[in-house]
């Protein structure tokens with residue numbers, strides 16, 4: 080019909096997911112519509128491929144929308160707690176372990192919802208783009224990812240980079256299972272040069288200087304001892320390793336237990352861990368400056384490339 084835009088199946092899935100999210104949660108309707116309208120071609124391709132993978136592995140657009148809306152609801156509840164008390168609800172691993180990391184039903188929904196935010200939340204979109212821009216394409220050596228969660232970013236690194244081996248370490252059995260599923264699905268490539276380990280990164284044993292790439296996206300605020308975590312990254316890094324760390328500031332979530340209240344403490348901590356900031360990207364809450372976010376204690380994301 081004249082004037083009618085014909086959508087390919089991937090675009091149709093994106094549009095149908097957006098509609099389903101809005102139908103389940105009208106308060107999200109306009110927000111996700113705007114997000115989807117702003118996706119560029121690269122994002123549409125990957126988002127569409129990811130939805131194809133989800134549908135082929137037995138999920139439905141309705142269940143994915145429910146996962147996304149659960150994450151939104153839980154985030155808002157934690158934001159209200161944070162505004163009222165000025166701190167995150169929990170501050171120790173033991174407080175969140177049973178409810179989140181060791182709870183397969185919750186973790187599956189949480190990680191499925193989180194994967195969608197890489198395309199639907201402005202800051203997560205920016206961080207995904209930042210990672211893809213910075214990930215070295217030609218370097219060899221061993222790649223380590225801590226906390227791959229849903230596995231989407233680790234799978235992307237396996238597809239796009241030339242590292243010889245890939246290791247994922249995650250404390251949650253469900254995260255390990257989800258990462259294995261996306262890598263082994265055959266949807267994005269076929270690999271044998273990887274291993275996945277279910278362990279606390281701080282307890283993981285590997286020779287010092289082993290890894291040429293160390294990636295920890297949105298994990299630092301999940302640990303009781305982020306300084307020890309950064310020191311461990313340093314210890315395991317080969318000279319000239321690509322070290323990529325993102326974290327969240329004033330960003331309450333059910334399992335965020337270490338509160339960074341501004342960018343400066345993160346900078347100081349990386350320095351204390353013996354790491355040098357080679358590149359820093361700050362992503363304040365949409366429409367606000369970093370100063371406004373820090374003053375009003377609103378979420379900021381931070382992506383760092385570190386050197387030893």
Ligand SMILES: C[S@@+](CC[C@H](N)C(=O)[O-])C[C@H]1O[C@@H](n2cnc3c(N)ncnc32)[C@H](O)[C@@H]1O
Nearest residue numbers: 226227228248249250251254279280296297301
């Ligand atoms: C918020 S998710 C991040 C997922 C993904 N990296 C991303 O950027 O979207 C955090 C992940 O880190 C894992 N995690 C938390 N503490 C950890 C630890 N001490 N060692 C290893 N993994 C950990 C969690 O189980 C979860 O899978």
